[in-house]
Amino acid sequence: MFKTTVTPRFGDIDGLKHANNIAIAIWFEQARNPIFRLFTPDLKLDYDNWKLIMARAEYDYVGEMFYGEDVEIHTYIVRIGNSSFTIGQEAWQNGKMGAKGQTVIVHYDFIEKRSKSIPDQIKESLKEHFVDAE
Template sequence: MFKTTVTPRFGDIDGLKHANNIAIAIWFEQARNPVFRLFTPDLDLSYENWKLIMARTEYDYVGEMFYGHDVEIISYISRIGNSSFVVTQEAWQNGTKGAIGRSTIVHYDFLNKKSEPIPDDIRKKLEEHLQNEDNSCK
């Protein structure tokens, strides 16, 4: 499991004083960096070095989050396939879950434009963070 703390910015808040749905997607993206580093440790975005492509994202907004209080993003791996895996993320503020998101990410060869099996050494690292989504993180 990975933990990232995000401080909501003024621009992350909508007219109803809630965290905007787009801000939550950005927070989750930022919190996926430790997972990306398993594949590309220096996060080099060059065409030949980057090994991942996003296939799907989904978000469920299950509570309110507000300006003025940090948000803890908890990220873990909830499924590992042959060439893809799912990162599940939860946003918590003041002990209350505000959102849960899932991202399906594919190990991808951009030069040949095709998916590739996840290498065994990286699969083992992903398995260290494998958790059933039904288990509450807090």
């Protein structure tokens, strides 16, 4: 499991003084970077070397999160397929979960415009961060 600390910005907060729905998606995206690096460990995470595409994202807002206190994002793997995998994430503030979600990522060849199998070595690295979400 990866843990990333996010400090909510003033602009991440909505009129009800809660973390905005869009802020959660942005925080979760930022916290996926360690997983992205498994696919390009020696290169910058840039468009010329990108190997992944998002196929689905879903978020459940289960509690309130506020400005002024750090949020810890837990990022882990819940499913590994042939060419895709599912990332689970949770946002915690002051010991309480504020959001959770899952994202399906596909290993993708942008030149050939098709998915491709995840190399065995990367699958093994993904397995190190597997958490049974059931």
